[in-house]
Amino acid sequence: MKFAYALPAATLLLVGTIGAIAHFSIAPSARSVPLRPTIVNPTSMDNAAEPTPTPAPGGLFGQKDGQQQAFVLKHTEVKARVAGNISRVEVTQTFENPFKDPLEAIYVFPLPDEAAVDDMEIKIGDRVIKGDIKKREEAQKIYEQARQQGRTAGLLEQERDNIFTQSLANIRPGERIEVTIRYSDSLKFEGGDYEFVFPMVVGPRYIPGNAIGNSGDTDVVPDASRITPPVLKPGTRSGHDIGVTVEIDAGVSVQEVRSPSHKLRVEPAGNTTKVQLVAEDTIPNKDLILRYRVAGKETQATLLTQADAQGGHFAVYLIPAVQYRSNEIVPKDVVFLMDTSGSQEGDPLAKSQELMRRFINGLNPNDTFSIIDFSNTTTQLSPAPLPNTPANRAKAIAYVDQLKANGGSELLNGIQAVMNFPAAESGRLRSVVLLTDGYIGNENQVIAEVQRQLKLGNRLYSFGVGSSVNRFLLDRLAEVGRGTSQVIRQDEPTQQVSERFFRQINNPVLTNVQVTWQGSGAAPEIYPLAAPDLFASQPLVLFGRKSDRASGTLKITGVAAGGERYEKTLQVNFDQGDNNPAIAQLWGRARIKDLMNQMFGGETTSGVAAVTDTALAYRLLSQYTAFVAISDEVRVNPDGTRQRVQVPVEMPEGVSYEGVFGSAQDAAMGSGAAVPMPAMAPSRSLAGRPVGSNNRAATASPPVAKTRVAAEAEAIAPVPNNSRLQVVSITGLDPAQMPALSQYLQSLNLPTGFNGDVVLEFSVQNGRVGRILLDDKTSTLKEAAVVDVIKRSLQGWQPSQGVTGKVRVTLRLR
Incomplete structure (x- = not known):
């Protein structure tokens, strides 16, 4: 059974007014590619030839009134500068109106789930209009009023921690407008590798629940229409491409620059290294994953400080000098939870099966294990954990090998099945290992279930399998599950991933981490409020704010493997700070994240107020704030005809279109044409917007299991x-x-x-x-x-x- 998508009636009416898009042609690209610098190829599959390079993209055109018309989002340019552990990123989206009437463009896109987005502006010709941060409902009203008045307006909203909507109203015919978004983020650091990630596409979400009207929303995911943009059919392109430039200023030489996802052009220049995508790898259908090492010994602690009118802020990146001890492994009861929904069809499921074979064969002799797989329903290898014997391993591998991908991603069913599994025997540690792409719309519901039901001492480890996984879901599940999160592409080798996993799952290197402050005045606000356990080669990352800017000492203690006490002290001096404003913004983002984590089970008035106040004080985008930019002059006829276009997105690389949407015949069941139409969408409304046919209507969806x-x-x-x-x-x-x-x-x-x-x-x-x-x-x-x-x-x-x-x-x- 495939996901079923129904086309709302409003979409049919809109398409009828602007002409059906039925014919597509690919325009050739004349772009040449200089190849003088070093070219780094993506990691290839185990025992497989290197993938054939993707041709340089051309443009996809639709027929309107007998004329060829290009889609509206032309290009995204990403410029990032990395200094130490912090990146500063500028994203510029270029929109163009190919129609005879004024245009409103709406684009749903991803950013990193912990990015501190603090700036937005629109550029019309030579004029730059800065965005203002407002409460979200206020920003929506300002935008809607400007749109009706004929003013050019931009509105940037956050739907999830990693899903954003850019609306741009009243683009004149033939006009090109740029929208620039800026954010700060922390780099991931593990095992000696720095990792910079830039997500490029929002994968198609499975939406459970009962439909609310014909909007595409449901009572479980009431904003489903805002997180499911229309998806292009296989073999078609929108003409939208992406360029990425990352400048790494590490203070020392950068080594082993590589990417498992993209071909790179690397230009070293002293202690600065410039990294760019090569021109034949610019289709925005997969996350950019950039990894590198720095010369010299591994840094044990980095402490950055900054002071302003709101107080003194600091960021701590600590890698405890604690050794992993393989002779003190606690026996584990491991429950593997595998996603076998339709989006896993093809390469993702094959990669999950390959990873599972390594996991099963890598368990310790005293471990026990079982397997649960989920889509619309759940099935399991056995009703109770199996001893780790050769016969049981063979049985498990045979079970994994016969799994097929089909149905909807009812992850909540799988989580509940794990929680209802018989408790681990005394002296054994229950470890839940989840393998999924995370393509669901009810993330908060699933995370809240783990928060409420995961028993003390149990851990959840999440593995994202695919090119553009839902990192927000995977990261938060691991955080509330006191485990770790990893992502592996469908074409990436599995040996190193499985080895790293066993180093982590066998024994955390530092537990019961406590952070205290020694100094004058009130203690600083430090996030996360509860420091996590640490695993092999994993850093502790803390953000703090001290309102009086008084210096002091940060003391970090914990229990290392074998019960040994760990202690580290760091001097915090705001008078000798780095004066990097990103540190304050990252503290604000860390506070917002902690407050949002407390509301996975449901939003509260006090929690929303605290997030809103923090976001406004630090000029940060959140689910309750938005950036809005408005032109002073009226630029189009307020009473004239307008086009409204929902920008289509690529299907993430490696994800089966038919696995998600079914064939055209399957998709058309229920309420008529249900194959996504890649350009036109119904009118935007502040209460939620239909987004074309890429919506799952309850009448056409598989039966939904009860929560x-x-x-x-x-x-x-x-x-x-x-x-x-x-x-x-x-x-x-x-x-x-x-x-x-x-x-x-x-x-x-x-x-x-x-x-x-x-x-x-x-x-x-x-x-x-x-x-x-x-x-x-x-x-x-x-x-x-x-x-x-x-x-x-x-x-x-x-x-x-x-x-x-x-x-x-x-x-x-x-």
């Missing part, structure tokens, strides 16, 4: 709710709508055994309920088993069109 919360609610026989649930008050809503909402809420089936008040806040606009927040200060009932059922039901309530407002509802459960 844990929904299953609990049904498992407990409810009493009639009109005698238990009281609607205490509703404020902010049109009085005519209040009886309908009250009646709707009183019809809910809620589990018994709970008492207290639930206070919720949400917005209503264009017939949709927006983001729903729990007032955690006022509510006396906060259990997820109740609150999640109410929230999910509210997502499906459809007020009358034209009703707008901020709504506050107080419910009392007796």
Whole structure:
């Protein structure tokens, strides 16, 4: 069974007004490629020939009114400068209007999930318009008003930590406009390698839940339409290409520059090294992974400081000098959780199977293991862990070899199956090993389940398999699971990856890490609040802020392998700082991340306020803030015709189009044409926007398994709710709508055994309920088993069109 995508009716209407796009032609490229500097080829597969270089991209054109028209996003240029552990990156997107009418372009794209995005501007001719940081709803209103007035406007929003939307309104016919985004980020460092990653495409997400109207959104993923851009069919190109230049200033010579993903041109110049993509590898359909080493001995600790009006900020990168001890390995009970959904078809599943064979054969003699695979349903190798015997290993490998990719990525089913697995025997460490591309839309629901259900002492390790995996999901699962996260491309060798994994899983090198401050004044705010355990060759990364800028000593302690005590002290002096503003921005981003991690189980009013305040104070993009840039002058006729275009994206390299969308015949089942149409999308609305046919409608999707919360609610026989649930008050809503909402809420089936008040806040606009927040200060009932059922039901309530407002509802459960 494949994912099913249904084309909303609004899309059919829009396509009808601007002409069907039915014919495509590839325009040749005349770009030449100088090859004087060193060319570094991507890592090839085990025992496989090097892949044939991709031809330089041409342009994909659609037929409109008998004329060839190019798509609107022409080029993305990335310029990064790396100094030590920090990168500063500038991303410029060039949009062009090929139509006869003014254009609004909407582009969904990825950035690193921990990037501190602090700047956006648009350039019209020689004029640069700086973006302002605002609360998100305020920025949306400013943008919409400017769009209606005929002013050119840009709006940059964050949908997930790694998914962003750029909207650009009122581009004149034939006009070219550039949007520039800037961010700071920390480089990953492990095993002596620095790693710079730039993601290039948002992979297609599997969206569970019940459909909300024809928007493509569901009650589980109410913003699904904002994270699923239309995807180009195989063999077609949008003409959008990408250039990347990375300048590495390490202070010493850079060595072993390489990439498993792209061909590189490397130009050393003293202590600075310039790295660029070669011209035949510029299709934005895979993450750029750039790795290198620096000359000299491995640095044990790096401490950077910066001071400004908001206080003193510091960043710590510490690699403990602790040895891995192979003779003190704790027996493990390993549960492997394999993704066998449709997006794994072909190379990703083959790579997962290859990795699994290495994992199974690499287990220690006293370990036990089992395998669970998931798509729409879950199956397992055995009902209980198997001893690590030759016969059981052969049985496991045979099981892995026969797995097929099919169905939807119901990762929540797989996680719940693992949590329900029999507990590990006394003295054994339960380790969960997840292999997936992470292509799901309900990330928070899955992460919250691990937060709530993973037992003390258990660990979760995540492996992203593919060219453009969902790193946000994989990283956060590993963090809340007290494990590690790794990514392996579908064409990358598996031996080194599996060896590194066993060094990590067999024994963390530093646990019970504590960070204390010795000095005058109040202690600094340090993130993450709870320092993680460390594994072999893995650094501890901390960000701190001391409001009074008083210097002091940072003391880090922990328990090393074998029970030995570890201790390290670092002097923090703000008067002799690096004065790099990125340090302050990274602290702000670390605080936002920590606050968001506390809301995986549901957003709260206090949590949203804290994130918003931090983002505004440090001029950072977040899910609750946005950048907006507006031209002063009216540039197009406010009453004229406009085109609105959703920019299509490439299918990630190595992912099967048919594995995700099915054949054209499969995709057309249910509600008509469902094959993504690669250019045109319906009008944008502030309450959520349809994005063409790349949406999973519940009527066409495979059966959706119940979530844990929904299953609990049904498992407990409810009493009639009109005698238990009281609607205490509703404020902010049109009085005519209040009886309908009250009646709707009183019809809910809620589990018994709970008492207290639930206070919720949400917005209503264009017939949709927006983001729903729990007032955690006022509510006396906060259990997820109740609150999640109410929230999910509210997502499906459809007020009358034209009703707008901020709504506050107080419910009392007796």
